Amino acid sequence: MNLLTRVSLRNRALIALISVIAIGFGLIATAQMKKELFPDLQMPQAFVTTSYDGASPEAVEKEVTEPLEAALNNVAEVEKVSSVSMAGSSQVIVETKYGTSSDEIVRQLQRAVSQAQPQLPDGSEPEVFSASTADIPIAMLTVTGSDDPEALAQELDDVAVPELKRIDGVRAVDVTGAPVKEVSIEADEDKLEDEGLSPDALAGILQANGIPTSAGDLVDEGKTTPVSVGARLTSVDQIANLALPGKDEPVLLKDVATVELREADSQSISRTNGEPALSLMVMKKPDGNIVEISDAVAEKLPQLKERMSENVEFHTVFDQAPFIKQSIDDLVGEGVFGLIFAVLVILVFLLSVRATIITAISIPLSLLVTLLSLWLSGYSLNMLTLAALTISIGRVVDDSIVVIEAIRRRHAQGGTKFTSIMGAVSEVAGAITASTLTTMAVFVPMIFVSGQTGEMFRPFALTAAIALASSLLVALTIVPVLAYWFLRARESRVKLTRAQKQQIRADRKANLRQWKAERKAARKRPVSIGAPAGRHATSELPIVGESAATAAGGTAATTASGTATGGQPGSEVDELAALRSPVTRLQKTYVPFISASTKHPVITLIIAVLVLAGTVFMIPQLKTELFPDTGQDFLQVEQSFEAGSSLEESGEQAAIVEDVFDKYDEIESYQLSIGDNSMGGDAAAGTHLLNLKPGTSIKNLSAKLEDDFEDLDGAGELTIQSEGGGMSNDIEVTVTGSDTDKLATASEDIADAVRDLDEVQSVTTDLEATQPTLEVDIDRKKAAEEGLDEATVGQVVQRAMNGQQIGNVVIDNLGHRVVLHAGDVSTVGELEDLEIPVTAQAAGGAGASGTGQDGISDMGQDTGAGMMPGAPAPAPAPEPETVKLSEIAEVNRTETPAEIRHTEGQRSVTVTITPAGNDLGAASQAVQKAAADVDTPQGVTVDFGGATAEQQEAFTQMGLALLAAILITFVILVATFKSLLQPLILLVSIPFAATGSIGLSLLTDTPLGMTSMVGLLMLVGIVVTNAIVLIDLINHFRRHGVELRTAIIHGARLRYRPILMTAAATIFALVPMALGISGEGMLISKPLAIVVIGGLVSSTVLTLILVPVLYLLLESVKERRTERRVISDMTRSHVIDQAEAEAERKETAAAMAGTGSRTVGSTAADAVPASRADGAASAVDVGESASTGAAETQAKETGEPRADEAETSGPEQKPE
Known part of the structure; x- marks a missing residue:
């Protein structure tokens, strides 16, 4: 990483040019990316539809549905088969695994259907097609104003359809509701x-x-004629x-x-605002841009109206584009507000406009690089990728904050710009790289999350990971270059007076004048070979005492001689110079707490355990959901008509409901579809699509409509199927069995049991009344x-x-x-x-x-x-x-x-429960308990599906992903710190992040859903970041021989500001998203922001207090063990020395006795006291050298020399 910074500093112009090019291409990519609500999802479903005219539901079941089910169940990729048999038609729904190629599935199903074809009645032709979000119309228009539907349909085919098909990205335009x-x-x-x-x-x-x-073929004169x-x-x-x-x-x-x-006899009804109408369905190509297509359609409608007959009107009853544009605008607005808040936070802490601008540049640059990468990868701009970008705004600035703070601190110590910048980057590069990789790594498990959750949030994870990688690259390349250009070499540690500032300006002008004069004189002198000239001149200025070039940052020669730590003698002194830096006013707010906590670690641990216990207590109080409401401004109402109703009678029943819609000003328009043109419907059911005015409260309107529906007679059964287009949170109870009467009894009993629960809003069943x-x-x-x-x-x-x-x-x-x-x-x-x-x-x-x-x-x-x-x-x-x-x-x-439904080959009835409020978990538990108390007949089984099953599967997979993310984080930390114990200290931050997340979710009444789970996954990487930079600096001091508690206090003191800055920047960048101040399009990312904000607040506080205490306890134990080992080794050495001295004495005595030489004996006698004296000295040194020996042992283990011999920290300062 140091090499990357060094290369950037040596090629500053090239780095600037690359940055400008990246910004330009990023803007181009942003403009050209296709915009949609959600990523294109290949739904794991396929449908086999078969017509069998004139046959009853039972005949369809026996002769069509059952043979098809048996054949389709033999396909390997099929996980579940269900079906609906109706009068004259059969529909088999095949569910497969997510990620399976839809084209391949269709081919396999077609082969299975072909094998079953001989068993089907003559005249029945099954059709196989897959499901995808791309199959949903991007817009639905209705056309009214003509008394001749046939002529109007022909006119649409001749005029409107060809024009609309010419729009770039349009795949098809279907006219429905026309007479056949x-x-x-x-x-x-x-x-x-x-x-x-x-x-x-x-x-x-x-x-x-x-x-x-x-x-x-006929062959005549060599020619073949068919x-x-x-x-x-x-x-x-x-x-x-x-x-x-x-x-x-x-x-x-x-x-x-x-x-x-x-x-032909009409098989469908289509009405808009109560009037007969034809419908136009606009379908896009897979690579079509919804917003651009919608805008083009809107531009063509006035032209088409002029070419159509008089009184013909076009009405838009459904359009994805306005909500997509609103959502994108809201997310961009939240991002801009977040960026402004983050920059203000940095400015407040750094108190330097230049440093703030340098740091803030990393935000748009990182985001534009991310958008460029997404564009090149073929991803779209949707709510999930935009949410990831918005969430990343606060995080992408973290690395730059740490780098710029280290550079400013190095500048204050003096030295050239190049050496101080390289020294600063060298100090923090390892920490920010580890922290960024840790945050990126938590998204790796998302690749292996299957199902709808994995398909939806995989682009989110990729976007966030690219943004983080971009931020690291910017922090190590562009930020140092900008700091080289725009940061002053030295900032005053004291507040300068006005006179002093004026003196600086006056002296600067004088120095510049003198420098220009010297340059002018130098140009007039003949240039000798080897003499420095131009900007490399070494003429000295009177104040700075060095050349202008050196003052500006050094010549190429000087910069080349710089090293990662400054390249100067005594660089180790510089490494510890921060210990003697004065305590700032900001640090004074923190030092008493860190001093007290390290002095009383047991009390700190007890408080932490109590906080953790409170977190565990809060968990059962938390509401849960699957996906939040997306906030779209339309409602869909399903109407099941009375059994045996003809198409005309169904239309009359639907008119009763349309009269209700007329009463509400909030409803801008409504569209009715009955029969084969209602996207899969039939004459026994109808769909009302309500287009609401902007700003309408969907929940309030839904409640009013439900009250009105209860008072209607002769309108069949009405259900508000979709509130705001959000993904369904309905609970499904599937009752299966072979006996129809038992099925009816069991399903009705379950429906009655759950209908009166407080957690339930409404209950419906698909048990059709007999006809x-x-x-x-x-x-x-x-x-x-x-x-x-x-x-x-x-x-x-x-x-x-x-x-x-x-x-x-x-x-x-x-x-x-x-x-x-x-x-x-x-x-x-x-x-x-x-x-x-x-x-x-x-x-x-x-x-x-x-x-x-x-x-x-x-x-x-x-x-x-x-x-x-x-x-x-x-x-x-x-x-x-x-x-x-x-x-x-x-x-x-x-x-x-009227309908016969199958689930896995058996007849079934589904009871659908809509939860009251936003607590899916509580509703699921209540429904399961009530259903378990129902005495079901023998041969009937009850299964829970819908949102309940999806939530359980999604939460299980996200839980496993969370554990995998923690494991990956641990591996990265072990590789970074080369220790198994220190990473465990850092991981302690994770459970305390849950404290703030759960607490803030309870405070804001935000349920824990899939978006919240993704936020928790992000927190695993984010909260460890602050702990990494803290522990890294403490280890740095310890390697240079600083006493344990002193290193902890001063390391925490010096990292206090960057930790607060990074946490505050991320939090304030997310505040607009959490508040949703720009609109309602933020509902899907609001829970994510709340979880991250709460987790950051609690984890930051505990990182600054608990992590140092745990480090103190761990390292104290290690020091005591090291001291005991050193004392043991020294004691053993002393005994060995004595034994060797005694042996030597005996050998000398024996030698003297053998030779009888007095001189030799005298020499030996003199040697013995000397040896004993050495042994005594060693014994005295044992107690005094224990701690020094421990430090030496640690230095040997880390492979770095001790620096306390060159300079120590002196007496421990009392941080006040």
């Missing part, structure tokens, strides 16, 4: 009978025509002029039937005697009631159904008297739908439909014989469910 046309063939049964034809024979003839068939037989039917006239085999001669279809293109149904129970034996089967009889009945779809035809590039009608049945009596031709054969093997597996695409599409192409038309049938339906079947009235 079909080719209707009304057979005259009398004329058919006169010509010896039957409706079945007529259907067969129609299916055998209009199908071009490839007959092969041969095609037959031609498509492309008009009503061509169909009407089809030749049929008559009794005497061929007859035309128009002679025995009425053929016309007419409006009256006529079942034709065919006597198979009697039918067989007449040559009939169930499929043939069903086909005749369908043809007489609703018509039989026998194919499709393309007319004027539009596809239309071809429907054959024969007979008119409108009463039960007419149904029972319906004549069934006993000689009839099922046309083409058609089933109940009458279309046949092959008949769907005949007459207009080349798919080999109907009879074999080219086969001769059937001969005229003999005079048909008939039998009444009542003779072979019974028509019974019965009650059947």
